[in-house]
Amino acid sequence: MSTSCRAHGGNQVVGGLDAIGGQRFDSSILLLVGGLMTLGAVMVYSASVTAQGAEFAWRQWWNTPLRQSVFALVGFFAMVYVAHLDYRLWAWERRGEGWWSGALYLLAAGLLVAMLIPGVGTSALGARRALVVLTNPIPLSFQPAEFAKVALIVWLAAVLTRPGCDLTSFRNGFAPALVSAGILIALTGIEDFGTAALMGVITLAMLLLAGARWFHLLGTGALGVAAGAGLLMLRPHRWQRIVTFFSEDPDTSGDAYQVTQSLIAIGSGGWWGRGLGAGVQKLGYLPQDNNDFIFSIVCEEIGVVGGLVVIALFLLLLWRGWRIARYALDPFARLLAAGVTLTLCLQAAFNIGVVTNSVPTKGISLPFVSAGGSGVLFLGMAAGLLAAVGRCRRADPL
Amino acid sequence: MRSGQVLFIGVAVLLLGGAYRLARIEQTQGDRLRGRAERQHTATWTIPAQRGDILDCRGRVLAGTVRRPSVFMDPTLIDDPRADAVSVAPTLGIDPVELERLIWEKKDRAFVWVKRGITDDELEAFNHVRRARRLRAFVVRYEPTRVYPYGRLAAQVLGFVGAEQNGLAGIEQTFNDMLKGIDGRRSSTVDARRRRVRSEAETYEPPIDGAGVVLSIDAHVQQRAEYHLRNAFEEFKPQWATAVVMDPLSGEVLAMVTLPDFDPAEPIPPGLDKAEQETARELLRNRAVSDSYEPGSIYKPFIAGPALGAGVTRIDEPFAVNGPERRFGSRTIHDVHAYGTLALHQVISKSSNIGMGLLGARCGNELLHEFVRGFGFGEGTGIRLPGEHDGLVQKLSRWTSYSTQSIPIGQEIAVTPIQLLTAFSVFCNDGILYRPRIVRGVISAAGETNEDNSRPIEVRRVLAADVAREFRLRALVECVNEGTGRRARIADYQAFGKTGTAQVARPEGGGYVPDAYVGSFLGGAPAEQPRVAVLVSLYRPSSGKYYGGTVAAPAVAAIIADTLDYMQEPPDPPAVGRDGATASGTHARAR
Numbered sequence: 002m003s004t005s006c007r008a009h010g011g012n013q014v015v016g017g018l019d020a021i022g023g024q025r026f027d028s029s030i031l032l033l034v035g036g037l038m039t040l041g042a043v044m045v046y047s048a049s050v051t052a053q054g055a056e057f058a059w060r061q062w063w064n065t066p067l068r069q070s071v072f073a074l075v076g077f078f079a080m081v082y083v084a085h086l087d088y089r090l091w092a093w094e095r096r097g098e099g100w101w102s103g104a105l106y107l108l109a110a111g112l113l114v115a116m117l118i119p120g121v122g123t124s125a126l127g128a129r130r131a132l133v134v135l136t137n138p139i140p141l142s143f144q145p146a147e148f149a150k151v152a153l154i155v156w157l158a159a160v161l162t163r164p165g166c167d168l169t170s171f172r173n174g175f176a177p178a179l180v181s182a183g184i185l186i187a188l189t190g191i192e193d194f195g196t197a198a199l200m201g202v203i204t205l206a207m208l209l210l211a212g213a214r215w216f217h218l219l220g221t222g223a224l225g226v227a228a229g230a231g232l233l234m235l236r237p238h239r240w241q242r243i244v245t246f247f248s249e250d251p252d253t254s255g256d257a258y259q260v261t262q263s264l265i266a267i268g269s270g271g272w273w274g275r276g277l278g279a280g281v282q283k284l285g286y287l288p289q290d291n292n293d294f295i296f297s298i299v300c301e302e303i304g305v306v307g308g309l310v311v312i313a314l315f316l317l318l319l320w321r322g323w324r325i326a327r328y329a330l331d332p333f334a335r336l337l338a339a340g341v342t343l344t345l346c347l348q349a350a351f352n353i354g355v356v357t358n359s360v361p362t363k364g365i366s367l368p369f370v371s372a373g374g375s376g377v378l379f380l381g382m383a384a385g386l387l388a389a390v391g392r393c394r395r396a397d398p399l
Numbered sequence: 400m401r402s403g404q405v406l407f408i409g410v411a412v413l414l415l416g417g418a419y420r421l422a423r424i425e426q427t428q429g430d431r432l433r434g435r436a437e438r439q440h441t442a443t444w445t446i447p448a449q450r451g452d453i454l455d456c457r458g459r460v461l462a463g464t465v466r467r468p469s470v471f472m473d474p475t476l477i478d479d480p481r482a483d484a485v486s487v488a489p490t491l492g493i494d495p496v497e498l499e500r501l502i503w504e505k506k507d508r509a510f511v512w513v514k515r516g517i518t519d520d521e522l523e524a525f526n527h528v529r530r531a532r533r534l535r536a537f538v539v540r541y542e543p544t545r546v547y548p549y550g551r552l553a554a555q556v557l558g559f560v561g562a563e564q565n566g567l568a569g570i571e572q573t574f575n576d577m578l579k580g581i582d583g584r585r586s587s588t589v590d591a592r593r594r595r596v597r598s599e600a601e602t603y604e605p606p607i608d609g610a611g612v613v614l615s616i617d618a619h620v621q622q623r624a625e626y627h628l629r630n631a632f633e634e635f636k637p638q639w640a641t642a643v644v645m646d647p648l649s650g651e652v653l654a655m656v657t658l659p660d661f662d663p664a665e666p667i668p669p670g671l672d673k674a675e676q677e678t679a680r681e682l683l684r685n686r687a688v689s690d691s692y693e694p695g696s697i698y699k700p701f702i703a704g705p706a707l708g709a710g711v712t713r714i715d716e717p718f719a720v721n722g723p724e725r726r727f728g729s730r731t732i733h734d735v736h737a738y739g740t741l742a743l744h745q746v747i748s749k750s751s752n753i754g755m756g757l758l759g760a761r762c763g764n765e766l767l768h769e770f771v772r773g774f775g776f777g778e779g780t781g782i783r784l785p786g787e788h789d790g791l792v793q794k795l796s797r798w799t800s801y802s803t804q805s806i807p808i809g810q811e812i813a814v815t816p817i818q819l820l821t822a823f824s825v826f827c828n829d830g831i832l833y834r835p836r837i838v839r840g841v842i843s844a845a846g847e848t849n850e851d852n853s854r855p856i857e858v859r860r861v862l863a864a865d866v867a868r869e870f871r872l873r874a875l876v877e878c879v880n881e882g883t884g885r886r887a888r889i890a891d892y893q894a895f896g897k898t899g900t901a902q903v904a905r906p907e908g909g910g911y912v913p914d915a916y917v918g919s920f921l922g923g924a925p926a927e928q929p930r931v932a933v934l935v936s937l938y939r940p941s942s943g944k945y946y947g948g949t950v951a952a953p954a955v956a957a958i959i960a961d962t963l964d965y966m967q968e969p970p971d972p973p974a975v976g977r978d979g980a981t982a983s984g985t986h987a988r989a990r
Contacts, residue, residue, distance in 0.1 A: 209402045265439070267424055268432020281440045285591025305425045312418045316411060323407045339403060346410045353417035357424060 030325075030388040033318045034080060034369055038073040038377060040311065041295070041370035045069035048283045048291035048298045048372075069291075072374040076381030083385025084392070091155050091386075092333040093163035102159035106181065109152035112145035113188040130192050131375075144375035146189050146196045151379045153185050153200055154207070154340035155386070161211040162333040168213045175217050178208065183228075190232045194239055195365040197232065199348055201225050207340050211332075242361050259294070260358045262287040266297035267305070267357065274304030291372040293364055296356045308353075311370070315349040318342065322387055328394035338390040341383045441601065442589040447543055448580030449844070451609030453557055453570055455618040456653075456839060460548055462557050462571065462663070464564075466541035468522050469515040474502050475592070476536035486532050490524035491517060509592055513537065516544065545571075551660045553621050555685035556614070556784070556837065559663040568666075568683055570612055570838070572785045577841050577849065580609030608844035615651035615839050620644055623961040624654040628935060631954040632658045635918070635944055637937035641687045641816050642954065644962060647824035647923060647932040649855040650833030652782070652817075653962065657686045689786040691813040692938065696750045696883075697899020697919045697947065698809030700875065701822055703747055703758060705770040708866045711762055714873050715742045718754045725753045727804050732756045747874035748882030750898060755807035767806050768795040773861050774822035775832055776814055782835045790814045809901060820934040823897075823921045826871045827929035830862035871895055876926050880973065887922050887952035889960045891970035895929075896922030896955065898947040903939060915939050920951035924959045925971050931962045 046069065093099030116132055131142040160178050161168065168174035182204040190197030205225070209218055233239045266282035269275070280301040283290045290298055300308040322342025329335035345368050352367040354360040366373060368380050424432075453462035470491060477483050484499035491514045498513065505511045517525070522539065529537055545560045558569020566575035583606030588596045621644075628642040644654035661682040662668075671679060684690065706712050720741050722734040732752050738745075746754030759767060771777065777792030791813035798806075805811040821835045834856040841850035862870075875895035878884045883898040903915035918940055923932040935951040935958070944950055 206406050209406065264424060264428070265432050265436050267421065268429050269436030271429060271433065272425060281436070281588060281590075281596070284589075284596060286439065300421070305421055308421050309418055312414055312421070316414050319407060319411055319414065323403075326403065339406075343406060343410060346414060350410060350413035350417055353414070353421075357417060357420045359417070359420050 028388075029321045030318070030384055030391060031077075031080065031084065033314055033321065034381065034384045035077055037311070037314055037369035038077055038381070040299070041367075041372075041377070042070040042073040043277070044295055044299055044302070044370060045291045045372040047278045047280065047302060048295060050278070050283065068374070069372050069377075072377045073369075075374070076369070076377035079378055080381040080385035080388065083382045084388035086385075086389060088334060088337065088386055088389040089331075091159055091337070092331070093159040094333070099159050099163060102156050105152045106156040106185070109145065109149040110185060110188060113149055113185070116145050117188075117191065141374070144373065146193045147373075147375040147379045149185055149189050150196060150200055150203075150344065151383045153182060154203065154344060154383065155337065156185075157182055157204060157207045158333055158337040158340055161207065162331075162336055168208070168211055171217060175208070175213055179204070179221060187228070187232075190229075191235070193364065194229075194232055194236070195351070198229060199344070199351065199365065201229070202347065203340060203344050206343050207336060210339050211336055259288055260355075263294050263297040263356050264358055266294075266301040267308070270301040270304045270307075272305050274300070274302050274307055277302050293352065293366055293371060294356055295371045296353055296367050299370070311367075312349075312353065315346050319346045321391075322346070324398075325387060325391040325394075327398035329390050330393050330395055334390040334393075338387050341387045344383065345380065440588050441586050442593055442595075443584060443586040446583035446585055446606045447564075448582050448606035449608040450543065450545065450560075450564055451578040451580065451611040451844065453574075453578070454611055454613045455616050455621075456614060456651075457617060458613075459618045461553060461614065461616070461618065462545060462547050464543050465546050467516050467544040468539050469542050470513040470517060470525060470537060470539055472502070472511050472513050472537045473509045474505050474511060474536065475507060475509055477502055483532075483534055483536065486528050486534060487513070487525065487537055490528050491521050509594065515542070545664065547663045549618060549622075551662055552618065552625065553616055553655065554660045554663045555657045555683065555687075556616065556655050557663055558785070559666045559683075568785065569685065570614065570784070573783055574612045574838070574841070578609045578612060580844065581607040583607075610841045610843045610849050612841055613839045615646075615653065615837055616655065617653050617965075619965055620962050621654040621656065623965070624933075624958045625656045625658075627954045627957040627961070628656050628658055630957075631935065631937060631950060635937055635940035635942045635950045637918075637940040637950075639686055639690075640935070640937045642933065642935045642958060643687050643816055643820045644958060645820050645824055645835065645932045647827035647833075647929055650821065650824065650835045651839070651855075652835055652837045653931070654958075655685070655687050655817075655837065657684070685784060685786065686938075687816045688780075688782060688784050689788050689815070690938075691788045691790045691815045691818075692917050692936075693812065693901045693904050694809040694814050694819060694919070695899045695901025695917065695947075696752070696809055697819065697897050697901070697921055698812070698814070699747055699750065699755050699807065700826060700870065700897050700921075701774050701776075702755065702762070702767065702770055702807040703743060703874065704826060704862055704867065704870045705773060706758055706762055706766075707743075707870060708862045709762075709766065709770075711766070712743055712758060714744050714869055717742050718746055718751075718757050720746070720751055720753045720757070722751070722753050725756065727756050727760065728800055730801060730804060732804055732808075744874040744877055745882075747897065748877035748884075750878075750883045752808045756804040759803045759807035762803075762807075764795060764798045764803055764806075767803065768792075768798065771806065771812065773832075773859075774818075774825065775858060776812060776818055776822065780815075780817055780821055780835050782817060782837055784837060787817075788815050790818055809899065813904075816934050816936055819919075819921060820932055823923070823934070824932050825861045826867050826875060826895075827923045827932050828867075829864040830860050830867040832858040832861045834858050871923075871929075872926055875923075879922070883946075883948045884920060884922070884952050886948055887920060887956040887959075888973070889924060889956050891960065891972055892924040892963055892968070893926040893971065893973040894922055894924040894956060894959060895926045896920055896952070898952060900945060900947045916945040918945045918947040918950040920947050920955045922952070922955040922959060924963060925968065927971065930966060930968055931959055933958050933962075 091102045131144050134141045134143050166174045186197050186200045189200060205218055205222060266287055280298055282301050283298055287294055287297060299311060319342060322338060326335050326338035329338050348365055348368050351365045366376055369377060450464040452460050455461055480499050480502040484495045484502060488495035488498045493514060543564060556569055558566055558571035560571055561567045566572040584604045586602045590596055624642045624644050628640055632640045640658045642656040645652055659682055666683060667676060667679050707714060717740045720738040723737040724731050724733045734751050734753050738751055741751055741754050771792055777790055779787045779789050802811055817835055825832050836852060839853045840848060843849050875897060879887050879894045879896050884896045887894050887896050899919040901917045902911035904911055917936055917938050919936040921934050923929040933955045935954045937950045940950050
């Protein structure tokens with residue numbers, strides 16, 4: 002692997018944009034994510050098939066087969082585009098910088114607040130999670146939580162590596178990062194507990210990676226659990242999910258029904274699946290079949306083996322991300338790469354846990370595979386950031 | 400980066416845990432989950448077998464099954480309930496407002512009946528509107544429905560079917576298993592709303608249509624018998640009346656009528672109160688086999704005939720009757736007229752109770768009991784109709800000295816109409832008791848003969864041929880020509896027969912219901928070689944007339960005349976023409 006931006010003696014390289022362009026980008030990330038997106042487009046297409054729907058209608062067509070392919074393409078090119086940019090745009094290397102990541106943070110917070118305003122946000126399944134972008138000619142909406150997730154990683158990477166930041170100090174380093182992250186998480190958690198919990202875990206992980214003190218983190222963790230419990234109580238149905246998960250006698254309606262149907266989908270596929278497109282659970286038996294439970298449909302149609310391939314892809318992504326973080330040129334890049342990698346893989350692990358009835362139902366999608374434009378677009382951009390960091394590597398891993 | 404290592408390894412472990420869990424689910428629960436999926440994804444539909452027809456002896460359809468169009472809807476497919484209701488309702492003759500309300504009420508059902516059983520005109524109008532307006536949600540489904548092309552004809556014999564197309568009475572009941580066939584089955588993958596997903600069936604067992612049952616009943620004879628019985632019924636107003644026509648040479652029943660009758664397509668009309676339902680249910684009884692009564696004088700041949708055979712008496716042996724009354728022990732027997740001396744054939748033709756009492760005394764109980772059992776009274780004939788009654792014949796040990804005079808005049812026993820006519824056929828066919836048959840055979844839907852029942856079944860020889868013939872030609876012919884049965888004379892054929900006027904025994908036993916009679920007549924023709932035997936009984940006529948020779952004999956004559964005419968039996972007018980013969984003949988011809 003030839004690189005021109007060779008690190009000097011393990012020290013941080015500081016230079017212009019030119020200094021960074023040795024390797025065009027880390028193609029392994031693009032390949033892995035592209036593969037997952039392709040699988041997603043195919044599986045969502047398959048899951049969107051209904052017994053009815055032989056008649057052609059533009060709206061219907063948009064709603065089902067075509068949309069995810071368009072999203073996957075847009076997400077893929079967004080990823081490639083971001084991978085070409087200089088990631089240091091987002092960094093906070095000198096005093097007085099950090100405008101871009103700050104703007105990202107404020108935009109995310111603003112969108113989350115806007116979503117809470119009745120009439121602006123649209124509600125689905127009892128939660129207000131989307132902002133309507135278009136209704137004509139095609140319905141299009143946008144999920145601020147997906148954006149906030151990525152914005153938080155970038156913001157934290159920037160703020161934790163800013164000059165003069167001393168994480169061993171509570172006042173100077175730890176507290177500002179934690180409070181700013183906490184505000185974003187809380188705004189997300191009002192409507193989307195699963196994403197908020199994921200963001201909380203990622204925040205703790207990034208603080209840990211940046212060198213925060215153990216006892217600070219432990220205290221924060223305890224506080225986070227308390228805050229999480231508070232958010233759970235905010236919506237009775239969330240509490241119900243937890244109760245359902247731990248109850249001895251699962252009722253067959255509601256959440257337990259969903260998980261039961263998910264298991265039936267997984268089990269009925271066998272090792273090799275019923276064949277692509279031949280699934281039956283998607284015909285009204287499994288709610289959220291193309292969204293949070295797309296993994297069940299993957300298992301039903303291409304088998305447990307197909308499911309294992311998906312997990313293997315995320316494991317590869319984890320491994321490549323870990324390498325990129327270790328060989329990153331500077332602390333910002335390292336933290337950014339680690340944050341993105343952990344977010345993507347932890348979300349995948351969460352989702353698979355829900356689908357296999359290992360953790361309570363949370364409403365967390367499978368990155369790049371589940372239906373939905375916002376997720377594919379912003380997680381694609383996050384993967385682009387990871388690839389961008391991977392363009393330059395130092396000689397010796399940190 | 401130690402902390403980083405820990406985090407990344409932690410996430411890797413979580414993902415690997417997911418993989419492990421996945422494999423475990425497949426390994427430990429795979430089969431169970433596949434079974435559950437199979438059950439919830441598969442729906443099975445029944446393909447009803449077509450119920451077999453009931454045919455008369457000439458292949459006329461007495462009961463058949465048609466596929467009746469009905470309209471159902473899938474309200475989930477309806478976008479505009481008002482518009483659809485306004486389009487569809489008028490074609491089916493229902494209220495649009497009502498239909499719209501139904502659509503809203505059943506909005507999330509996929510199957511709701513709109514109207515069951517529509518006419519051809521409604522079907523045409525509906526199909527036209529459905530095509531023009533593209534009403535996908537409304538569908539015509541054809542349902543099997545039992546039809547009886549001859550209406551009420553032979554209703555009690557045929558029986559009827561219930562809502563599930565199972566026979567609940569008559570032939571429909573006894574032959575239900577053969578008639579209904581075996582339903583087919585089709586299973587297919589369905590979505591969560593039980594709609595078929597794949598067009599090809601996963602399993603398919605074709606239905607096996609029901610077999611056809613061929614009766615010995617002839618629709619034409621049945622119609623004529625019913626016509627003449629109805630005339631008698633309307634004239635003499637009995638509680639009920641029955642007429643049975645038999646081919647005495649084979650035991651085949653050609654007609655079996657019970658009045659009043661019912662509509663087998665709707666045996667219990669809807670909207671009746673409890674008492675009315677009870678009345679309607681009474682009409683379902685096939686009285687010819689299910690009801691028994693004391694026969695009275697009509698029973699006399701069944702004692703006198705075998706008494707001849709046993710050599711106890713001769714056909715022209717004179718009996719010193721010396722009526723009109725006579726004491727037998729502590730009991731007094733009456734005759735209607737005061738006779739002096741009567742030959743045995745006159746005892747029968749004039750129906751002398753005293754003469755029969757004298758004959759009874761000469762036979763004794765033991766021989767009388769043998770005669771009774773010999774004709775098959777006291778046991779079912781085995782005609783294969785549901786609810787057949789055995790009649791009532793007491794054990795010999797329970798007979799008393801009263802029985803010696805009661806039995807010869809048809810008291811102390813109860814018989815069914817079919818038993819009477821079956822026994823009477825012995826005199827017509829020169830001595831053989833045949834089992835009566837109403838089913839000639841069963842033919843499968845594929846045309847194979849499942850059951851051949853067309854041969855006569857001989858139970859036993861009851862009388863020697865010459866004894867039966869002598870009794871018929873001397874006693875029974877005389878009864879018609881110059882005895883109590885003169886109203887049964889027929890212009891073109893020499894008829895024979897016996898009258899009977901019985902009192903109705905109290906159901907609780909001990910004596911008779913005052914002024915309650917059963918007027919009956921057993922007849923046949925031509926006397927030289929009988930081709931047809933007929934019984935008509937009127938139970939408790941209320942018009943004031945009740946003698947069997949008055950209320951039943953004319954109907955028997957008319958039925959015989961029509962039947963022989965239909966059979967193209969060459970006319971063979973009676974040798975002895977007497978007064979009234981012409982009148983009776985006119986009556987028979989009158990139709």
